[in-house]
Amino acid sequence: MTGRIAPIRLLGATVMLTIVGAVLLPWEIQLQKSGREAGFRTVALDLSLREQIGQSGFLAALSGFRSPVAAFLWIKSHIAWENTEWGRMAALFETVTTLQPHTRLYWDIAAWHMAWNASMAAEQDKNQQSEVLRQRTSSQYIDLGQDILERGIRNNPKDYYLYERLGILLRDRRKDHAGAAEAFTKAASFSDAPAYVKRFAAYEMAQVPGREREAYDRLKALYVEGEKQRLPTLLKLLGQMEEKLRIPEGERVKPRQPAVINQSHR
Amino acid sequence: MKAPIFSTARVMAIGRNTFTELVRQKVFYFLLLFALIMIGSSSFLAKISFQGEFQMLKDVALGAMSVFLCLLAILATAMLLPRDLEERTIFTILSKPVPRYEYLLGKLLGVVMMLALSTVVMGMLFLAVLLMREQVVLADTHRSLAGSPQELAAAIAEVKRSAFTWDLIPGMAILLVKSVLLASLTLFISTFATSGIFAILVAACAYFIGHLQVTAREYWLSGIGMHWWTRLFTALIALIFPDLQAFNLTDDIVAGVHLPMDVFWQTVALGGAYASVYYALACFLFQNREL
Numbered sequence: 001m002t003g004r005i006a007p008i009r010l011l012g013a014t015v016m017l018t019i020v021g022a023v024l025l026p027w028e029i030q031l032q033k034s035g036r037e038a039g040f041r042t043v044a045l046d047l048s049l050r051e052q053i054g055q056s057g058f059l060a061a062l063s064g065f066r067s068p069v070a071a072f073l074w075i076k077s078h079i080a081w082e083n084t085e086w087g088r089m090a091a092l093f094e095t096v097t098t099l100q101p102h103t104r105l106y107w108d109i110a111a112w113h114m115a116w117n118a119s120m121a122a123e124q125d126k127n128q129q130s131e132v133l134r135q136r137t138s139s140q141y142i143d144l145g146q147d148i149l150e151r152g153i154r155n156n157p158k159d160y161y162l163y164e165r166l167g168i169l170l171r172d173r174r175k176d177h178a179g180a181a182e183a184f185t186k187a188a189s190f191s192d193a194p195a196y197v198k199r200f201a202a203y204e205m206a207q208v209p210g211r212e213r214e215a216y217d218r219l220k221a222l223y224v225e226g227e228k229q230r231l232p233t234l235l236k237l238l239g240q241m242e243e244k245l246r247i248p249e250g251e252r253v254k255p256r257q258p259a260v261i262n263q264s265h266r
Numbered sequence: 267m268k269a270p271i272f273s274t275a276r277v278m279a280i281g282r283n284t285f286t287e288l289v290r291q292k293v294f295y296f297l298l299l300f301a302l303i304m305i306g307s308s309s310f311l312a313k314i315s316f317q318g319e320f321q322m323l324k325d326v327a328l329g330a331m332s333v334f335l336c337l338l339a340i341l342a343t344a345m346l347l348p349r350d351l352e353e354r355t356i357f358t359i360l361s362k363p364v365p366r367y368e369y370l371l372g373k374l375l376g377v378v379m380m381l382a383l384s385t386v387v388m389g390m391l392f393l394a395v396l397l398m399r400e401q402v403v404l405a406d407t408h409r410s411l412a413g414s415p416q417e418l419a420a421a422i423a424e425v426k427r428s429a430f431t432w433d434l435i436p437g438m439a440i441l442l443v444k445s446v447l448l449a450s451l452t453l454f455i456s457t458f459a460t461s462g463i464f465a466i467l468v469a470a471c472a473y474f475i476g477h478l479q480v481t482a483r484e485y486w487l488s489g490i491g492m493h494w495w496t497r498l499f500t501a502l503i504a505l506i507f508p509d510l511q512a513f514n515l516t517d518d519i520v521a522g523v524h525l526p527m528d529v530f531w532q533t534v535a536l537g538g539a540y541a542s543v544y545y546a547l548a549c550f551l552f553q554n555r556e557l
Contacts, residue, residue, distance in 0.1 A: 005458045005555050013458075013547050014506070020543045021505030024536070025483075028509045031532050032480065039523040040515055063477050064336075064444075064510065067517040068329030071322050102521035105321055105428075194420040228416065 052095040070099035086118040107152025115145025142173045160190035177207035206237045216241040277372045284376020304330035320428045324520045327392040335445035343452035344465035367549040377449045385442040400429035436530045437519040443537035444513035450541035454548040476510035508540045
């Protein structure tokens with residue numbers, strides 16, 4: 001390419017660019033603030049992430065390809081799953097959720113892999129002779145799954161789904177009915193939550209010793225809502241609570257009969 | 267008769283001509299084909315669950331669109347002036363009553379037309395793939411879910427929520443805005459660059475620095491424990507380079523974050539402001555350049 005430009009003109013252009021930059025700066029800052037308030041640009045790409053995803057991945061993430069990098073690592077985590085490399089999976093999940101903290105799928109599936117698949121695999125690990133150590137490792141994976149969901153909730157506090165998943169984890173893997181009831185109650189407080197979440201909260205409350213009255217009130221409130229809520233589990237638990245609380249015959253929803261509690265929750 | 271200072275017809279003529287030249291280049295078809303294959307095959311990449319599939323599809327397709335548009339904006343624009351100089355067409359154009367700013371605007375317009383066409387083609391293919399997959403998954407859901415009507419409705423709502431959202435449209439528009447900004451920036455660089463390769467390299471560097479600009483800006487504005495030269499350096503980075511992270515909205519849109527219209531329009535306006543500034547500076551430098 002031929003032709004030259006006077007250095008003074010080039011310097012003038014640089015000065016103009018700097019002045020324009022100063023004029024646009026408050027706008028950029030304000031736009032960043034509005035974006036963050038709306039849930040954009042909330043991911044901090046720091047050196048710990050650089051160590052996790054390597055230089056090229058970090059560069060790609062910095063260059064506006066955060067989401068495709070997360071997708072690529074997600075696929076890698078599934079390859080790790082096929083090879084039952086639980087530790088590697090945990091590390092990959094950590095990176096994926098750091099890159100895409102607003103994708104609930106990543107939190108949900110990562111927690112499921114840890115609290116169910118990895119935990120069960122540790123429980124049945126034939127290479128580990130000690131039953132105590134097997135149980136301990138299994139429990140640690142459940143803890144990890146719970147931690148993933150709790151972090152997911154912190155990143156997506158307006159999403160009912162992760163609260164529901166936390167409730168299921170506490171119910172099925174921890175047998176923590178009080179915690180599960182609390183998580184389901186929180187999930188049910190969102191307008192877009194499915195109706196069954198409210199029932200789940202009442203079912204779990206019915207399992208917590210000392211909170212029968214609260215459980216009864218919830219179950220009865222659901223019963224009053226109409227036919228669509230009067231499912232077999234709800235009716236059975238309602239009968240059981242009426243028995244435990246010695247509700248007078250005239251106030252009972254369910255006529256007195258030997259209560260057989262079915263443990264299934266749906 | 268004296269020619270008017272600015273003629274839309276002349277700019278459009280140069281723009282159309284540039285557009286025709288660009289779409290006839292093999293590199294355009296190669297890149298477009300590559301992007302279309304990526305978008306078309308994105309639905310096969312992951313079939314982990316219906317949500318996972320849509321997530322992957324959107325990630326890969328929008329990522330491919332972003333890469334293609336940025337590459338095309340830089341590569342196509344960087345070669346415009348060198349090629350015109352080499353083929354001497356610039357002398358034919360500028361010997362007529364065509365001011366240099368019209369020539370540059372026409373060139374930029376041609377690139378913008380090509381970028382817009384590429385965005386529309388890729389966007390339509392992406393949406394077609396997404397909607398087709400959505401229909402397949404919805405049909406599967408209807409077939410396989412034998413629960414209560416409530417549960418079926420919840421599952422269907424979940425599939426729809428995971429697939430197409432209206433926020434994808436402004437998201438793709440922002441990708442176009444970012445590529446137009448990059449085209450304008452590359453045009454500015456090519457007015458003082460000594461070769462097309464040099465312009466491409468400088469534009470690529472500006473692209474990466476632009477994505478890190480926000481880090482420099484925050485560091486500069488915090489002013490904690492900084493020497494004056496560090497402060498000066500970070501200030502220059504923050505002021506000279508555009509904040510390209512402002513245009514990376516699709517990462518969060520894919521994750522389901524809703525894009526408010528005020529943020530969208532402000533981002534478009536910021537992109538437009540930067541593109542205008544780079545065009546104005548390109549004119550300033552090109553005005554007195556010896557050809």
